[in-house]
Amino acid sequence: MGQTLTEKILEDHLVEGELETGEEIGIEIDQVLAQDTTGTLVWLQFEALELDEVKTELAAQYCDHQTYQFDFKNTDDHRFLRSAAGTYGAHFSRPGNGICHNVHKENFAAPGKTMLGSDSHTPTPGGMGELAIGSGGLDVAVAMGGGPYYFDVPEVVEVRLEGELPDWATAKDVILEMLRRLSVKGGVGKIFEYTGPGVESLSVPERTTITNMGTELGATSSIFPTDENTKDYLERVGRGDEYERFQPDDDADYDDQVTIDLSELEPLIAEPSMPDNVVPVREVAGTDVDQVIIGSCTNGAYEDILPSAKMLEGREVNPTTEMIVAPGSKQASEMLARQGWTAEMMAAGVNFSEATCGACIGIGHVPASDSVSLRTFNRNFEGRSGIEDDDVYLCSPEVATAAALKGEIVDPRDLADELGDLEDPGFEMPDEYTGSTADLIDPEEAPDDELIKGPNISEVPLKDELGSDLQGPNLLKMGDNITTDHITPANADALKFRSNIPEYAKFTLTRVDEDFPERALEADGGFLVAGENYGQGSSREHAALCPMYLGVEGVLAQSFARIHKANLFNFGLIPLTIDEETYEQIDQGDDVEIVDDVAEAVRSGQEEFTVRIDDDWEATAHLDASEREREILADGGKLSHTKKQAQGGSSGATPADD
Structure with a gap:
């Protein structure tokens, strides 16, 4: 085969x-x-x-x-x-x-x-x-x-x-x-x-x-x-x-x-507030649009912005709609500018942003309250745009530009029929990508040869080895599809502390419960309980590191997103899978105790764990982990584990293997 x-x-x-x-x-x-x-x-x-x-x-x-x-x-x-x-x-x-x-x-x-x-x-x-x-x-x-x-x-x-x-x-x-x-x-x-x-x-x-x-x-x-x-x-x-x-x-x-079959596809759009909430554009046509943004790492390249520029040539953005272009790279901006397309778009009423992720994570161009924003981004999780209860749709640059011209969601095919002289801009690459690389510094040309740390940069906290007894309150019960944006927000107020865990931890899960950080610190231990797909979204390890810093010992969820589950192991938090019945029965504030000798059970390969709730009833939770992940978890996380191996520890792989 x-x-x-x-x-x-x-x-x-x-x-x-x-x-x-x-x-x-x-x-x-x-x-x-x-x-x-x-x-x-x-x-x-x-x-x-x-x-x-x-x-x-x-x-x-x-x-x-x-x-x-x-x-x-x-x-x-x-x-x-x-x-x-x-x-x-x-x-x-x-x-x-x-x-x-x-x-x-x-x-x-x-x-x-x-x-x-x-x-x-x-x-x-x-x-x-x-x-x-x-x-x-x-x-x-x-x-x-x-x-x-x-x-x-x-x-x-x-x-x-x-x-x-x-x-x-x-x-x-x-x-x-x-x-x-x-x-x-x-x-x-x-x-x-x-x-x-x-x-x-x-x-x-x-x-x-x-x-x-x-x-x-x-x-x-x-x-x-x-x-x-x-x-x-x-x-x-x-x-x-x-x-x-x-x-x-x-x-x-x-x-x-x-x-x-590509030939059967039509313009589609993801409605708020999940990328899989997808329908044909025609199903939501007529919805008023306040903001349109072309950009992000998904659709911010030269080839993504050019069709929008062609559609706007000789036209103006609807006066009720704000339109922004946030290029994916400075190269894209430079090429569009040298070809005159930037001026063409500006003349149509478009504002240009720096080449950045900003708006995608809620930093800059935050939508107005009670407004609709069409974006060519990859995520429209609730609140990710920088304002709670937002209405963010995801679509192609062509659909976004059509909405900017009309002031409402419209299938570009229908807008073309209405205007009479609007043609599909098609897809076009330049003969040569000619942007400058002045802002990309080669290692051999680096101006620094030692670390420079400002006062906001702290050390990475380490967790102790896994103990035999794990118990504490259910600090927070959450639903399905809790994202890393819920766990550690990426807005401007929080993200400036990304290298200062004690400060960043103060924002942990505040989008779900504003009192969580204080309650977690006071409890000095405890668990999180969640539904399906816990930790979806960003790879940011802060979503595991900050709860660990606050004393969280583990997460009981119906299922975990791949990267976040790996991050939980890496920072010594035990990720246990529970069934729907157990999830429904556990209440926030209940005392949770893992009955087994946890450290021994983890190291020995035990897959089923008995969880006792309020000394009243018991349930079975599952640990799906490789031998290597178990050693990492037992040692208090990957950093502690790797340092232990470097110092001649007896468990797990050698430093070169891990």
Whole structure:
């Protein structure tokens, strides 16, 4: 039986384990990336591990989330990140240069490579045949030091594309269709591998739109084969010599299959407040729109903004609607400006923002109260835009621009009929990507060779080894799909403390219960209880680290999002799975006790744990963990575990293995 493309890349990088679905493996990582909200911890942990230099082929540090530098804390963090990149040997992308995924695609991503990134949308380069996976920052730090990355072999699902996209349908509609069919939980434990004749009709930028937003399916990664389109894109960005052909075998065996006929797609839109709440645009046509934003790492490239510019040429944005362009990279901004499109859009009433993640995480361009915002972003979780009870829709640049012109949601096909002279702008790449790289600093050109820490940068807290007794109150009971934005908000007020855990912890779960941090500290121990898909969204490890700092011992949930579950292990919080009946019975404030000798049970491989509630009734909880994850958990987290091994501890793998 032949191999999938995923299996070929994994086999080529395998250092430990067997390539069998569900089994844990360790792979060698070629490239790593970090951004400014996660990167401070990556480098602080790299320092704490007493590592001397980057050992991966390439490491890149980007400043893309809080580029506005509201006060010295943000600016100090960026200076620290620049100094860390220079000290340890990473490329450094200065604030304003662009979003990590866009800049990395333009400069570094390459076919057949593996990449680990401390951002959940790291799979973006899958559109050019790179197997890229999002993870917590501690995993990135260890990989950057030369250690393998461990994860369970996912199912590989074939997404067979047939036909070609019709007028006004785009790559964004492909991934929205996937979300409509499969939901935000449909990709958990899976890698989506795109095949079929329809692949040839999609350029690399279109493919990366799909792989970027595949994260919203909960997928480990998404990947396309490489072909002449890949070679063509690499030549246009000046890296044609990096092209390699990677294809699955004709008789590759997939775990499942999804078939999409591209020719049958129409403009789609995700309604508030979940990326899988997808309907045809025509179903919500007529809804008044107050704000439109083109941009983000999903649809902020030159090729995404150009169709909008063409649609706006000679026209004006509706006076009731504000329209903003937030480019994915400075290169995109520069190219549009040199070609005159920036002036054309400004003349139409469009405002241009810095190339940043800002609005996507609620920093800048926050919607007005009781308003509708159409965005070409990848997430519309409730409150993520910076205001609670928001109404954020997700759509393609073409649908967003049509709404800006009309002042209400409208299918662009219908607007074209109404205006008479509006044509589908189509998809167009430049002959050559010519933007400057002045803001991308090579390690050999780094101005720093020692760490520079401002007063807001604290040390990474460590957790004690797992004890035999775990008990405490149920500090908070939550529902399904609690995101990392709920756990550790990413707004401007909170995010400036990303490198100061004692301060950042004060915001933990305040979007669910504003009194939680104080109550958790007073309890000096306890648990969180949640429904399905707990911890979906961002890779930020703060969502595990901050609860740990507040004394939380573990989480009892019906299911966990992949990256967050790994982060819970990495910071010594036990993730136990409970059934729906147990979830329904537990109340907030109930005393929770794990009856077993927890440390011994974890180390010995025990899977079922008895949980006693209020000395009144008992339930069974499950721990799904590999032997390596159990050792990490028992040692109080991956940082403590790795330091213990370096000091000659007896349990688990050697430092080089972990």
